Amino acid sequence: MVRITEGKAKVYVNNAVFYNPRMKGLRDLSVSFLKAIGCEDKRVLDATAATGIRAIRYAKECKAKKVVALDINRDAYNICRKNIRLNRLKIDAKNMSIREYASNCRDKFEIVDFDPFGSPAPVLHDLLTLCGDGSIIMVTATDTAVLCGAHAAACIKVYGSKPLHNELCKEVGIRILLNYISRTASQFNFGILPLLSVSDMHYMRVFARLEFGASNAVGSVNSNGLGSFCRKCYKFAFARGIAPSIEGVCPTCKSKVELFGPLWLGQLYDKGILSKMRKNSDLKIIRTISDEYDTLLFYSVPKITKLLCRSSVSQRRVIESLLRSGKEATRTQFDIDGVKTDAEPQRILSLIKKL
Ligand SMILES: C[S@@+](CC[C@H](N)C(=O)[O-])C[C@H]1O[C@@H](n2cnc3c(N)ncnc32)[C@H](O)[C@@H]1O
Ligand SMILES: [Zn+2]
Incomplete structure (x- = not known):
């Protein structure tokens, strides 16, 4: 076991529990985001805490009112508790799965951080039951080969979208992820408003506000649509809505185009x-x-x-x-x-x- 410092947090790390020093930049970005929106009156759930590094940084650097650190893994829970004590904080550590926590918890969180291995898709539904109107979700995806089209069939299976496997793939991938989040959120009567979207190294991460109400939900589902790309003249075109019609030939040069989506066609940033x-x-x-x-x-x-x-x-x-x-x-x-x-x-x- 070794002790490291990151931001204002001191944490023990060991080989049994996930800690990637190369993701410090992404954690710094999340701290900066939470400082910008203000956290002093907010409850934060770190749903995939591992060593607890984020939960600790959110409590110390962003002054979050209350922090819960959850992890399914027993070793992670043990080291997380040790790290909370090391930093003299009152973070509530829990050793259970998100599904188990969501089905027993009556609390809603204003901020939810979800940083899973691979795709966030299988657990997103459970996570949304912990959110209310105005909650902010911060969601990481590391299955970038899927979202970027190296495994197109997997993208269709997991996200229900056809990816694009070329130089545009990172932005298309983030928009496919947002399409998936908006459709899942709409089942809970939430619309989404993306506030920040980042693609770097092997991950994508989106930060979005949930806005309760049927019109918000329908509005955000309708912010998705299909795209087409012409390799011959570099024209891309989009058709917005739930059942849009899109031309199979390029409007400019009449070549056959590559279709992709559905994907999010709204804003990526605030x-x-x-x-x-x-x-x-x-x-x-x-x-x-x-x-x-x-x-x-x-x-x-x-x-x-x-x-x-x-x-x-x-x-x-x-x-x-x-x-x-x-x-x-x-x-x-x-x-x-x-x-x-x-x-x-x-x-x-x-x-x-x-x-
Ligand atoms: C990529 S690590 C999180 C890293 C951490 N956020 C950081 O910045 O260092 C993912 C963690 O999520 C936990 N995990 C995976 N599936 C889970 C689930 N369904 N419920 C709760 N925790 C889960 C794993 O045990 C692992 O510790
Ligand atoms: Zn063309």
């Missing part, structure tokens, strides 16, 4: 929260996301130059030139060479030809 996060943290990912133009998908500069059989052009020059022509244009967290813009692909292609 810029107000991001600007508060920028003030309480200097994480690079927060800067990238808060500068990002929140629109559907993006253009990969190297893919377009390849399509045009041109030599490479820098992303910075493409962004500058789009901005000069009066368009929105920013980098994106989803692709180091990607550009988010409101410009049509023909315009981007002709602009890149001139650079």
Whole structure:
């Protein structure tokens, strides 16, 4: 057993219980998010606590009013209790599954952190029974190969969506996850409002507010839809709603398009929260996301130059030139060479030809 420090938490870690130091950045991001929305009057459930590192950081750094740390694993529960004592905190540790806890618990939590191994899909339903109007859920998925289309059949099976297996896959994957969450939440009469969505390394994580009421639930289900992508001219198109019709050929060049979805077509971020996060943290990912133009998908500069059989052009020059022509244009967290813009692909292609 070794003792480590992360943020303001001191924790013992050992080989029997999950602790990944490389996920510190994601935990820092979650702390920054909770500081931005304010936690002093909120009850927080860390539903997959492992060593208790998040529960402890939320109590110490975000000053959460009450924290419950849950884990199904006995070793995790034991080390979590030891770590709570080490930090002199009053966190309620529980050794049971989320299903067991949800079926016995009368409390609702304003904040629920869910950080499972692999997909969050099988347990999401139980977790939502612990939420009320205005609750915030923070959900991690590490089955990114599934969401990004390396295993398309698994994505169809688990999430009910057809993924896209190309440079757009991370954003499509996060939107497939949000589609799944919105449909599951709607069974409880909740609509969802995504406040922050992050894709990094081998994980995706979404932060969303639940809004109670039939019209919220229907509205958010209707914020999903289908997408199409044309490899020949880089046109993507979307059809919103529960039973949308979408063309199988590209509206621009009439080539056969690749269809994907259903996926979430609404917002990924709340810029107000991001600007508060920028003030309480200097994480690079927060800067990238808060500068990002929140629109559907993006253009990969190297893919377009390849399509045009041109030599490479820098992303910075493409962004500058789009901005000069009066368009929105920013980098994106989803692709180091990607550009988010409101410009049509023909315009981007002709602009890149001139650079
Ligand atoms: C990826 S680890 C969590 C890591 C932790 N959040 C961190 O940042 O270090 C997932 C944990 O969830 C626990 N777990 C898995 N399924 C569970 C369930 N159905 N109910 C409660 N805990 C569960 C596992 O025992 C494991 O400790
Ligand atoms: Zn086309």
